[in-house]
Amino acid sequence: MTDSAGAEADGSRRAFALDSRIPGDVPGGFDALRHLWETQIGDVFPLPAFSPATIGGLRVKGRAAKVRDVAITDVHGVSVLRTSGTRGGDEDQVRMYVVRRGAWTLDGPPDSGEQTVSAGQFLLRHVGRPSQFETAPHTRTKIFALPAAMLEPLLGNRIITGPADSAEVRLLVAHTNMVHATIADLSPAGTR
Structure with a gap:
């Protein structure tokens, strides 16, 4: 687990990468990952409540960046990722899921049921409450949490x-890949 950008004094820019497939990459296990996420990204995009099976068998590689009020997360879940219930509260965000491989299934608004985003597809929606x-x-x-x-x-x-x-x-993904590559070097003006 690497903290590649550190925390800005005003909290406008933070980033980290992790690979839980590598023994010792997440010292302290899932609790350490949750703490890092909450201190670096969580105020914009809180970590969901994962199922016990997900926590116990977590095999994931990823990177996350927060630039002001936007969070960009790349996730490669070797294992199945599953939430268990939802946290309370509201999340007034627009989220975009761009799936390159596999499938991501989200619970939807009460009138629309589950939505599965398959490889090669994206889904964009307003999120008013945490979803499973x-x-x-x-x-x-x-x-993307926007x-x-x-x-x-x-x-x-x-x-x-x-x-x-x-x-x-493709343009949005290329731009966010460049953000991941340069976030540690961005000045406060560059972050804005």
């Missing part, structure tokens, strides 16, 4: 899905 999810083994996903203020008026209650290889999604 489950992944297939070896799922690779990029998750502030709702600018996007929710355009999105409303719609759920938008489409191909992950569309020009717009």
Whole structure:
């Protein structure tokens, strides 16, 4: 587990990478991972309540970055990731899931049921409450947690899905890959 950007005094920029497949990469186990996540990313995108089986057999590789009020997370779950119930509270965010391999299944609003995002697809939706999810083994996903203020008026209650290889999604993914690569070197002006 590496903390590649450290914490800014104003909390505008933070990042870390981890590979729980490597013995010793998460000293202190899941509790240490949860603490790192909550101190680096959690104020924008809280870590969900995972099932005991997920916590006990966690095999994941990933990186996460927080830039101001946006969180970008790359997840390669070797093991199945499954939540157990939801945390309380509201999450006024727009989230985008771009699945490159496997499948990510999310519970949906009461009137729409579950939604599965398969490899090669994306899903964009407004999140008003924490949701449960489950992944297939070896799922690779990029998750964007974005502030709702600018996007929710355009999105409303719609759920938008489409191909992950569309020009717009490729541009967004390329930009966030560059953020991951340069976040440790960004000045406060660059972060803004």
